[in-house]
Amino acid sequence: MSAYLNTRVSLYASRLWPDAALDNLVGATDEALAVTLAQRGLGQLALNGDHLAGQRHEARSLEQRIITQILDETRVLIRPLSSEARAFLTFWTARFEMSNVKTLLRSKMGDERPAVVLARLTPMGAFGRLDNQDLAHAEDVGELLRRLEAGPYAGIVRHARHAFEQTHDPFNLDAALDRAYYDGLVQRARLLEKTAGASFRQLMANHIDRINLVWLLRYRFNYKLPPAQVYYLLVGSHYGLSGSRLQELAALESLEAVLAALPSPWNEHLSGLTGIPGVFARMEHVAAEQALQVLRSGAPDIARAFAYLILRERDLRAVRAILRGRHLGLAAADIRTAMRRNPAGVN
Amino acid sequence: MLRAEPLLKIQLMMLASEAQDAALALARFGVFNPAPCTTDAFTESPAALYREAWLQAESRLSKLLQQCGSTGPLHVPADAEAPTLADLQELNHWLKEVWTACLSCHESSTQTAEARGHLDALEDTLAKLEHLNVNPAHLFRTDSLLAVNVGSLPASGIRRLTEALSMTGHLVSRFDQAGDQVFTVIAGPRARQAEARGLLVQAGWRELPIPDELRTRPEAARAWLQAERAQLNGKSGAECRLMDELRQRFGPRLHEARLRLALARPLAEAALAGVRGKGGLAALSGWVPRRQMDSLRETLEARFHGRYWLDTREPAASDATEVPSLVRYPVWLAPFVPLVKSYGVPRYGEFDPALLFAFTYLLLFGAMFGDVGHGAIILLLAAGLYRRLGRMAWVGMAAGTVSMGFGLLYGSIFGYEDILQPLWLSPLHDPLRMLMVAVGFGAGFIGFTLLINARNKWVAGRFGEALFDSTGLAGLLFYLGAIGLLASLGGGMDVIRPAWMLAGTGIAMVAAFKFHSARAGLGERLLVALIETLETATSLFSNTLSFMRVAAFSLNHVALALAVFTLANGLDAAGHGFTLILGNIIIIVLEGAIVAIQALRLMYYEGFSRFYSGDGREFVPLRLLPEKARAGV
Numbered sequence: 003m004s005a006y007l008n009t010r011v012s013l014y015a016s017r018l019w020p021d022a023a024l025d026n027l028v029g030a031t032d033e034a035l036a037v038t039l040a041q042r043g044l045g046q047l048a049l050n051g052d053h054l055a056g057q058r059h060e061a062r063s064l065e066q067r068i069i070t071q072i073l074d075e076t077r078v079l080i081r082p083l084s085s086e087a088r089a090f091l092t093f094w095t096a097r098f099e100m101s102n103v104k105t106l107l108r109s110k111m112g113d114e115r116p117a118v119v120l121a122r123l124t125p126m127g128a129f130g131r132l133d134n135q136d137l138a139h140a141e142d143v144g145e146l147l148r149r150l151e152a153g154p155y156a157g158i159v160r161h162a163r164h165a166f167e168q169t170h171d172p173f174n175l176d177a178a179l180d181r182a183y184y185d186g187l188v189q190r191a192r193l194l195e196k197t198a199g200a201s202f203r204q205l206m207a208n209h210i211d212r213i214n215l216v217w218l219l220r221y222r223f224n225y226k227l228p229p230a231q232v233y234y235l236l237v238g239s240h241y242g243l244s245g246s247r248l249q250e251l252a253a254l255e256s257l258e259a260v261l262a263a264l265p266s267p268w269n270e271h272l273s274g275l276t277g278i279p280g281v282f283a284r285m286e287h288v289a290a291e292q293a294l295q296v297l298r299s300g301a302p303d304i305a306r307a308f309a310y311l312i313l314r315e316r317d318l319r320a321v322r323a324i325l326r327g328r329h330l331g332l333a334a335a336d337i338r339t340a341m342r343r344n345p346a347g348v349n
Numbered sequence: 350m351l352r353a354e355p356l357l358k359i360q361l362m363m364l365a366s367e368a369q370d371a372a373l374a375l376a377r378f379g380v381f382n383p384a385p386c387t388t389d390a391f392t393e394s395p396a397a398l399y400r401e402a403w404l405q406a407e408s409r410l411s412k413l414l415q416q417c418g419s420t421g422p423l424h425v426p427a428d429a430e431a432p433t434l435a436d437l438q439e440l441n442h443w444l445k446e447v448w449t450a451c452l453s454c455h456e457s458s459t460q461t462a463e464a465r466g467h468l469d470a471l472e473d474t475l476a477k478l479e480h481l482n483v484n485p486a487h488l489f490r491t492d493s494l495l496a497v498n499v500g501s502l503p504a505s506g507i508r509r510l511t512e513a514l515s516m517t518g519h520l521v522s523r524f525d526q527a528g529d530q531v532f533t534v535i536a537g538p539r540a541r542q543a544e545a546r547g548l549l550v551q552a553g554w555r556e557l558p559i560p561d562e563l564r565t566r567p568e569a570a571r572a573w574l575q576a577e578r579a580q581l582n583g584k585s586g587a588e589c590r591l592m593d594e595l596r597q598r599f600g601p602r603l604h605e606a607r608l609r610l611a612l613a614r615p616l617a618e619a620a621l622a623g624v625r626g627k628g629g630l631a632a633l634s635g636w637v638p639r640r641q642m643d644s645l646r647e648t649l650e651a652r653f654h655g656r657y658w659l660d661t662r663e664p665a666a667s668d669a670t671e672v673p674s675l676v677r678y679p680v681w682l683a684p685f686v687p688l689v690k691s692y693g694v695p696r697y698g699e700f701d702p703a704l705l706f707a708f709t710y711l712l713l714f715g716a717m718f719g720d721v722g723h724g725a726i727i728l729l730l731a732a733g734l735y736r737r738l739g740r741m742a743w744v745g746m747a748a749g750t751v752s753m754g755f756g757l758l759y760g761s762i763f764g765y766e767d768i769l770q771p772l773w774l775s776p777l778h779d780p781l782r783m784l785m786v787a788v789g790f791g792a793g794f795i796g797f798t799l800l801i802n803a804r805n806k807w808v809a810g811r812f813g814e815a816l817f818d819s820t821g822l823a824g825l826l827f828y829l830g831a832i833g834l835l836a837s838l839g840g841g842m843d844v845i846r847p848a849w850m851l852a853g854t855g856i857a858m859v860a861a862f863k864f865h866s867a868r869a870g871l872g873e874r875l876l877v878a879l880i881e882t883l884e885t886a887t888s889l890f891s892n893t894l895s896f897m898r899v900a901a902f903s904l905n906h907v908a909l910a911l912a913v914f915t916l917a918n919g920l921d922a923a924g925h926g927f928t929l930i931l932g933n934i935i936i937i938v939l940e941g942a943i944v945a946i947q948a949l950r951l952m953y954y955e956g957f958s959r960f961y962s963g964d965g966r967e968f969v970p971l972r973l974l975p976e977k978a979r980a981g982v
Contacts, residue, residue, distance in 0.1 A: 116401070116405060117401045135404075136408070139404065139405055139409070141448060141449060142452075144452075157505070160505075160529065161506060163553075164502070164503055164553025164555075165552070165553045167553075168550045168553065168555075174550070228544045228547060228548075229516055230514060230544060230545070231551055234509055234513035234551055234552065235551065238508075238509060253516065
């Protein structure tokens with residue numbers, strides 16, 4: 003099974019995009035774009051590229067197709083994995099289903115018709131655990147939350163419901179859902195870390211540290227939340243930015259002070275940045291470089307598979323930005339900004 | 350022979366305002382399988398809103414019925430009409446109002462239950478405070494520097510909250526837990542109370558109301574608690590009365606709503622396949638048995654008096670995978686059908702293997718597990734479990750009966766070989782003959798499947814494959830020739846020359862066909878033809894030998910029984926009896942299960958995989974009520 007997965011990941015790795023290839027895509031002709039996409043296993047995006055005629059529902063359908071592509075590849079990678087590794091990657095895909103949950107919740111807040119919201123949900127295929135049809139027909143947010151609480155994401159939703167009932171503030175609901183999801187991901191990763199090696203731990207550390215730092219900066223300096231509340235909303239972590247370190251950072255008064263107080267190597271990577279998007283892009287760039295190293299190394303199966311998925315998703319986000327940007331007739335420089343591929347110069 | 354009924358594709362066009370009645374008429378007709386409408390001119394979806402309203406109403410009704418209980422059996426009058434879109438939307442609106450009332454009642458009773466839990470916790474707190482040297486009046490003073498909160502929060506968040514609150518100088522102390530809720534006291538500087546409050550809200554904190562009596566006169570708190578509890582009981586009673594009232598008030602109308610939604614179901618379900626239209630016109634498409642077309646015309650004429658247009662056409666070759674398969678199975682064969690369909694649904698026009706399956710499966714099971722005693726026990730067990738197993742019990746009873754039959758042929762009863770005289774042969778005493786018979790049966794079975802496959806391919810219009818492919822007539826010629834050759838070499842018959850010719854002709858045709866159909870360069874085509882032809886020969890040979898397991902398992906059955914007898918004979922009287930009983934149970938359960946699976950495996954992999962595509966579509970007629978509900982009506 004190990005040989006199978008290694009071969010499969012190596013084959014998939016050939017579909018990843020070097021930065022230069024993505025950059026070429028921005029100015030390529032429609033025909034060249036279609037050929038290049040097909041070569042990298044994205045034929046279905048190329049086929050429909052001509053029809054992404056600006057209308058919102060078609061643009062969404064591009065998003066859905068990209069997620070379907072990611073889910074398809076994850077399904078192939080999951081097959082030969084052990085139960086814990088499989089549980090981890092399955093939960094990794096649950097991010098998309100959590101996004102569906104948020105869409106459903108917002109639709110109830112906006113009193114949208116079930117048929118409208120159902121068309122907007124991402125099809126989860128074999129990874130789907132929710133009965134979207136049933137949930138979309140809940141009468142209001144309260145009923146929807148109770149129905150969700152009786153389902154597979156009870157642990158994630160229960161806390162969010164308690165928070166929401168107190169204030170009816172959508173921010174509280176979203177923040178509680180996000181935090182509970184990532185807490186669950188960290189728990190599942192922890193079970194794997196002993197067997198999956200340091201490389202897997204490093205991938206998780208990069209991901210969770212980025213989530214925590216970006217959330218901390220956003221909550222603290224955009225939403226002006228008090229330090230204790232900011233800390234409470236972050237993901238419980240045993241990685242580079244540990245709980246005690248996050249407490250210290252949350253108590254600081256400016257973005258620059260937070261970046262200066264970061265432990266190595268983040269303080270070096272992020273020095274000189276002045277905005278949250280830049281921090282996100284730089285941290286993602288660092289994480290992508292390390293994921294590429296893991297992918298090319300002899301790391302355990304799950305680490306290489308996880309590294310591939312991280313890189314693939316990043317690529318597909320950039321492809322989506324290019325397709326949308328081209329279609330909307332944006333300037334090449336704007337498309338490159340939207341790609342967030344180059345951390346320093348562009349952002 | 351079982352055959353799918355010949356179907357016709359129909360397109361029924363009518364006024365869009367009568368689409369719901371047309372769908373209802375088709376549902377009552379009982380054999381209309383909706384299909385997507387392919388007329389390009391019809392660009393609108395006139396039933397989309399209808400389906401949307403129906404789905405919402407159906408969802409609300411099912412939730413109400415869960416709360417209020419069933420309204421009894423549903424009888425749909427033969428002359429009842431389907432609701433219009435406006436009627437359906439009105440019904441949906443009414444159901445929304447009723448469900449909202451019911452939901453608020455339900456929410457209220459949930460909150461009452463939670464409030465009861467809080468009162469219990471408060472009482473507990475009070476009991477604990479009474480034993481401490483603490484003056485609650487001082488503790489809960491609103492003008493002190495220390496702010497104290499008592500309440501509950503989800504257990505999963507307690508650690509994180511404690512860490513976060515430590516940043517505001519607050520301490521958290523838990524004193525009780527009920528379910529996933531942890532009851533805690535939180536104390537900290539009053540100056541930072543606002544900061545802590547924001548955090549507590551985020552954490553899903555629920556404050557326990559501390560009565561003034563507890564703040565000032567702790568001894569009076571119990572009386573307050575009792576009063577609160579009495580108030581909650583009264584509230585709970587009022588909620589129950591309200592629910593009863595809702596049930597009484599809305600019960601009859603809910604039944605009426607069920608009826609109207611049942612009448613609306615056909616168009617809502619047909620809309621899923623795709624009801625198309627333009628302007629005031631709507632079109633319903635689908636498949637109907639050819640022999641019932643006259644009956645359909647009469648039904649439509651009686652209902653619409655000429656206000657419709659019906660187009661019919663034969664299924665085209667391009668429809669092969671789209672046409673549903675409608676096969677009417679005799680009652681006695683029905684229990685075997687799920688076992689066939691677990692492999693796949695027969696394609697329209699494809700040979701339906703249910704009869705072949707039932708016959709061969711039972712034959713293989715009996716041959717591998719021939720024993721009068723064990724077969725009788727399987728028969729009795731299946732009959733005893735009839736209520737639990739449903740129709741599948743018939744498969745068990747049939748298998749038990751056939752096993753008994755083979756037991757008589759083998760002269761075997763509970764593994765004893767010397768009580769009954771075998772009517773045919775005892776596998777243990779003539780294993781070679783048993784092996785020959787098994788392989789002979791396998792050869793016949795495989796030859797038959799090749800013939801069926803050729804027929805399926807011919808019906809599907811794939812004449813080349815039917816005649817020349819390795820699983821077609823050419824493959825069959827080669828196979829028959831090869832059998833004749835082997836039989837002649839073994840001395841069983843003397844047909845070497847014609848067998849050579851037959852096998853040679855067959856394999857040459859297969860090789861030529863493989864060469865012709867490969868899409869590659871000359872060298873690659875030669876290689877493909879060579880390898881695939883070789884593979885044809887080896888796979889047919891190995892598949893035939895696979896049937897040796899039938900003889901092997903019949904021997905295995907006797908060998909297992911012998912092992913049990915050997916063990917039992919070495920023990921005293923009690924041990925002897927116990928070992929015999931236990932041994933027979935193991936034989937029935939373990940060997941019975943293995944043989945059942947092996948027989949299934951032979952059917953699926955040596956049989957079905959050779960001729961049965963199983964990628965057809967089930968004929969799913971439009972119905973007034975879903976399948977499970979119809980059973981209860």
